[in-house]
Amino acid sequence: DIQMTQSPSSLSASVGDRVTITCRASQSINNYLNWYQQKPGKAPKLLICAASRLQTGVPSRFSGSGSGTDFTLTISSLQPEDFATYYCQQTYNTPNTFGQGTQLEIK
């Protein structure tokens, strides 16, 4: 199975900060990497697919990059509604494993 490792596991930041979350795959997954945002008590929301493809309706302050084994999710200027938990997921092969999550908290 492909292991997905996110870092950091938690992060404290302020409104307006630039934040980067990384996700590393245990083997190459090309660009089969998706990013999700989850708020407490809610279902996950797909932000980015194919490593860098922003979903319709997702603010442009979110961006994704990477290919192969190393990927990043960047939020250029944090807004109050961005405080949530973020997950990466590989869909290169099954099982389609998720990272352990990064909890983004208000400083």
Next chain:
Amino acid sequence: EVQLVESGGGLLQPGGSLRLSCAASGFTFSSYSMNWVRQAPGKGLEWVSHIGSTITTIYYADSVKGRFTISRDNVKNALYLQMNSLRDEDTAVYYCARKLPSGYSYGLDYWGQGTLVTVSS
């Protein structure tokens, strides 16, 4: 509007069985692969199972293989998860999710609200 609505969760004892359902609307259900994903209380997301649009491809996580069965009815626009031999560690919120095609790296673009399954003696 795309909607996915899960049902069938509940409280049951270890060794029991349960069938989850996911009613889909607002899109051509038969054109999309579907997945089940679960989340144990306070934990991260765990992929559970996949079924292709025409049921030709079915996959399971090792943790549920041999105990869970995914199925779909493209006439009723419904997805199912038959869960047998349930264990304490199957306690989770179960989500159904629609899967995008390969050009979008199979991302899960629509999710239901989730249904809670609690396995406890």
